[in-house]
Amino acid sequence: MRACGILMPVFSLPGPFGIGTLGKEAFAFVDFLAGAKQTYWQILPIGPTGYGDSPYQSFSAFAGNPYFIDYRLLVEQGFLTQAELPAPQPVGAIDYGALYRERPLVLKKAADRLLASPTDAYHTFCTRQGFWLEDYALFMAIKAEQHQAGLADWPDALRTRQPEALAAARARLAEQVDYHKAVQFFFYTQWNALKAYANAKGVQLVGDIPIYVSPDSSDLWTHPELFQTDGQVHLTQVAGCPPDAFAADGQLWGNPLYDWPKHQATNFAWWKRRMQHATSIYNVVRIDHFRGFESYYSIPAGNKTAAGGHWEKGPDRAFIQAMHECLGEGGIIAEDLGYLTPEVKAMLAASGYPGMKIMQFAFDRREPGNYLPYTYPANSVVYTGTHDNVTTEGWQQTAAPEDVAYACRYLRCTPGTLTEAMISACLASASDMAIIPFADWLHLGAEARINTPSTQGANWQWRLAQPLPDGLDGHIAELTRLYDRAPA
Template sequence: MRASGILMPVFSLPGPFGIGTLGKEAFAFVDFLADAKQTYWQILPIGPTGYGDSPYQSFSAFAGNPYFIDYRLLAADDLLTADEIPAEKPVGSVDYGALYNERPVILKKAADRLLAAPSPAYKAFCKEQAFWLEDYALFMAVKAAQGQAGLADWPDALRCRQPEAIAEAKAALAGSIGYYKAVQFFFYTQWNALKAYANSKGIKLVGDIPIYVSPDSSDLWTHPELFQTDGQMHLTQVAGCPPDAFAADGQLWGNPLYDWPVHKATGFAWWKQRMKHATSIYDVVRIDHFRGFESYYSIPAGNKTAAGGHWEKGPDRDFINAMHENLGEGGIIAEDLGYLTPEVKAMLSASGYPGMKIMQFAFDSRESGNYLPHTYHRNSVVYTGTHDNVTTEGWRTNASAEDVAYACRYLRCQPEELTEAMICACLASVSDTAVIPLADWLHLGSEARINTPSTQGSNWQWRLTCPLPEALAGHIAQLTVLYERAQ
C-alpha cells in the first residue's frame, strides 16, 4: 500500500511553554496531517532525555519525557491551578536548562495532588506498568538524591544494587519515588489521548527507538547482566560507528553493548518486553541502527574516539526469529543506513522489514551507497533526509557545486527548485512509504537542522516558530493524491 507521512519531533511543535507538548498544538498538527491526506506522523524517541539532551540517550527505554507533559491538560484535570501555570513564552528554540529547572517544580504540585488522593486510573497504571515503572522511579529518586550524578559515579552499594542499600533507598526516598511514578502517569495519560485522536483521524504514529540504552539508565542499573560490564556496573566495551567520510574519528556513542549470548539464553525476553511496549504506544516502530543486530562496532571503554574499535558478531537471525514470534512480521522500520555488508543485507531481507532510502545521499559524492531513486524497491521507506541530515534546502546551499549540479541533472530542475524536486522524487518513487520532514515542506534552511551527529551544544532545539501557511496542507494533499499515496 502506497502511503506518506511527515517527520516532526514532538519537541519541535509550537506552544507557549518552551518546548512542544502533547497539548492542543499536537492535536492541531494531527488535524493538519489529516487535511494533507497523510497516513503517518513520524516522531523521534519520546523518553526522558539525559546526556546532551539527546532523545537517543534516555534514562529509560520505557518511560516518557516529562518535558512533553502539557500544563493546560493538567489544569483541565484539576491537578494544577491557573496561577500555577507559568506565563506563556514566545515560541523559540528549546532551552533545556530552563526546562530542567522549571518543570520539576510545577509537576510536583500536580503530583502532590494526585498522590494525596490516588485515582483508580493511577493505581491501574502503576499495576500495569510495574515491570519497568518501579525500577525507573527508584533509579530517578536515587539519582536526584545523588545530586543528579551519573550512574557510574554512585556509591558502590547503590550502583551495584546491594540489597541493604536498595531497601534503605526505597524507605528513605518513598516520596520522591511516588513523584516519578505520578509524572509517568501524567505523560502516558496525555500520550494515549493524543494517539487515540490521531488514530481516529486516520493518522498512524511512527515511533523511534534507539537500539542501545543509555549508560546512565534504569535499564543498565536494573539488568547489568544483559550488558558487557565487569560485574561492578562498569562498562568494558561501548557502542559507536567506525570512521568514515562523514566523521574522520568515527562516532563514539558510549552506550552499553549487549551481552548477546545472555539475551539469547533468555529467549530475548527483555527485547520482547521492550518491543511489546513500543508497539503498544506506537502504530509503527522504527529501530535505530538496525544493522547492529547482525554485527556491531565495539570500542574499548575509556577510548577518546571511535577509531580503536572492531566489529563483533551480533545475534542476527536468532533475534529476527524472536521478534517474529513475539510481534508477527510487520509494524517495524529498519534503519539500515551506514556500512552494510552482504550479511546485513541478508538479515534485513530475512526480517521482511522495510529499510530506509535517503534522497540526499543519492547525490552526495561522500556516500558510497547507491540511493538513486531508480534503484529502489517497494519494501522501503524513502526520505528526503532524516533528523541527522541538514534540511534539503540547507543541503542545496552547502553541498559541493558538482553534487548540486548532478542532482539537478538527475531530477531535471533548476537549483532553486531542488527541494521541491526531491520531495516529488520521493513521492513518485516505488517505495511503499515516503516520509518528508516538515522543514523540507517549508523549504527551511540549515537553521532548521535537528541534529548534527558527533557534535554537541546546538542539537535537538529546532521548533516551528511561525504558523503553517494556510495553503500548505492543500499543496501537500494535491501531491499526495497525484502520486497515489492518499488514503
C-alpha cells in the same frame, strides 16, 4: 499500500511552554496531517533526556519525557490551577536548562494533588507498568539524591543494587519515587489520548527507538547482566561507528553493548518486552541502527574516539525469529543506513522489514551506496533526509557544488526548485512509504536542522516558530494524491 507521512518531533511543535508538548498544538498537527492526506506522523524517541539532551540517550527505554506533559491538560483535570501555570513564552529554540529548573516545580504540585487522592486509573497504570516503573522511579530518585551524578559514579552499594542499600533508599526516598511514578502517569495519560485521536483521524504514529540504552539509565542499572560490564556495572566495551567519509574519527556513542549470549539464553525476553511496549504506544516502530543486530562495532571503554574499535557478531537471525514470534512480521522500520555488508542485507531480507532510503545521499559523492530512486524496492521507506541530515534547502548551501548540479540534472530542476523536486521524487518513487521532514515542506534552511551527529551544544532545539503558509495542507494533499499515496 502506498502511503506517506511527515517527520516532526514532538519537541519541535509550537506552544507556550518552551518546548512542544502533547497538548492542543499536537492535536492541531494531527488535524493538519489528516487534511494533508497523510497516513503517518513520525516522531523521535519520547524518553526522558539527560546530558546533551539527545532523545537517543534516555534514562529509560520505557519512560516518557516529562517535558512533553502539557500543563493546560493538567488544569483541565484539576491537578493544577490556572494561577500555577508559568507565563507564556514566545516560541523559540528550546532552552533545556530552563526546562530542567522549572518543570519539576510545576509538576510536583500536580503530582501532590494526584497522590493525595490517587485515582483508579493511576493504580491501574502503576500495576500494568510495574515491570519498569518501580525501578525507573527509584533510579531517578537516587540520581537526584546523588546530585544528578551518572550511574558509573554512584556509591558502590547503590550502583550494584545491594539489597540493604536498595531497601534503605526505597524507604528514604519514598516521596520522590511516588513523584516520578505520578509524572509518568501524567505523560502516558496524555500520550494515549493523542494516539487515540490520531488513529481516529486515520493518522498512525511512527515511533523511534534507539537500539542501545544509555550508560546512565535504569535499564543498565536494573539488568547489568544483559550488558558487557565488569560485574560492578562498569562498562568494558561501548558502542559507536567506525571512521568513514563523514567522520574521520568515527562516532563514539558510549552506550553499553549487549551481552548477546545472555539475551539469547532467555530467548530475548528483555527485548521482547521492550518491543511489546513500543508497539503498544506506537502504530509503527523504527529501530535505529538495525544493522547492529547482525554485527556491531565494539570500542574499548575509555577510548577518546571510535578509532581502534572492531566488529563483533550479533544475534542475527535468532533475534529476527524471536521478534517474529513476539510481534508478527510487520509494523517495524529498520534503519539500515551506514556500512552494510552482504550479511546485513541478508538479515534485513530475512526480517521482511522495510529499510530506509535517503534521497540526499543519492547525490553525495562521499556516500558509497546507491540511493538513486530507480533502485528503491517497494518494501522500503524513502526520506529526503532524516533528523541527522541538514534540511534539503540547507543541503544546497553546504553540499559540494558539483553534487548540487548533479541533483538538478537528475531531477530536471533548478536550484530554486530543488527541494520541491526532491520531495516529488520521493513521493513518485516505488517505495511503499515516503516520509518528508516538515522543515522540507516549509523550505526551511539549516536553521531548522535537528541534529548534527558527533556534535553537542546546538542540537534537538529547533521549533516551528512561524505560522504555516496558507494552503500548505492542500498543496501536500495534491501531491499525495498525484503520486497515489492518499488514503482511500
